[in-house]
Amino acid sequence: MPVTLHSVDRAAWEADAQAQLDLARIYSDAPSERLPATVGTFIQSHLGDGHRFLCARFNDRLIGAVAQRDDGSAWWLSHFCVRKPTRRRGVGTRLLTLVGHAAQAESRALRAELSQLQLADQVLLTRLGYRLEQHSGFYELMMQERSQ
Template identity: 60%
Template structure:
């Protein structure tokens, strides 16, 4: 079964015990320097603001997640994490590709603030086609640019 995209908002998280457990397990595996709060507090705080998570689903389980804040032009990504037992198997790269497709379908670009990234994260984003914008404050992936869409 392939990895698919699963969006989790507050209603989904509150209404589906398995989703809530899986998302909690994903962020419980995050290195402490990457997560500002305990996993469950972080998830609840993010969802309570009306934001959402994009998650990688495989065999009815969530294996990876990225926090998303939406504005009029972009989805701002942060706190990208894959379950420790699933790392280095392409789940993260596939998740980011699915997120890009979903944002593109909504006519939006993806952005990641440089301040939230470690060097390894910056290298991964560069490899996946994200470019550091002029001024160097964030990385951006604009799938619309290569297809004649908005820049």
């Protein structure tokens, strides 16, 4: 499945009706306890605060997303979700791999607040080769060195 990384900030979201529809569909598939508000309010609030979503794109549709905010030295990730019809097909793995490469290219650490990292998320990140280093209130996602 050729999944690519697509960034959606406020300007892109306002200009792209398909991105609006796709993000709403993605987060409509999230368990309600994972979102702090209704889907529309959550998306509007996140984008309104100047943050963005890093999305998995396939066939001109967004099929997975992670909320991202940049503090200048790290990308903080939260609210990871993949649409139900495309789960268990490697979309989440590909999305997080692409996010990791993009963060590395911009010399940013990847971090997630403890409250935002579910057990299933921890398992996926570990499987991808990330080491979860616990600090005060957050995990830092560090790529493990792979032996040749």
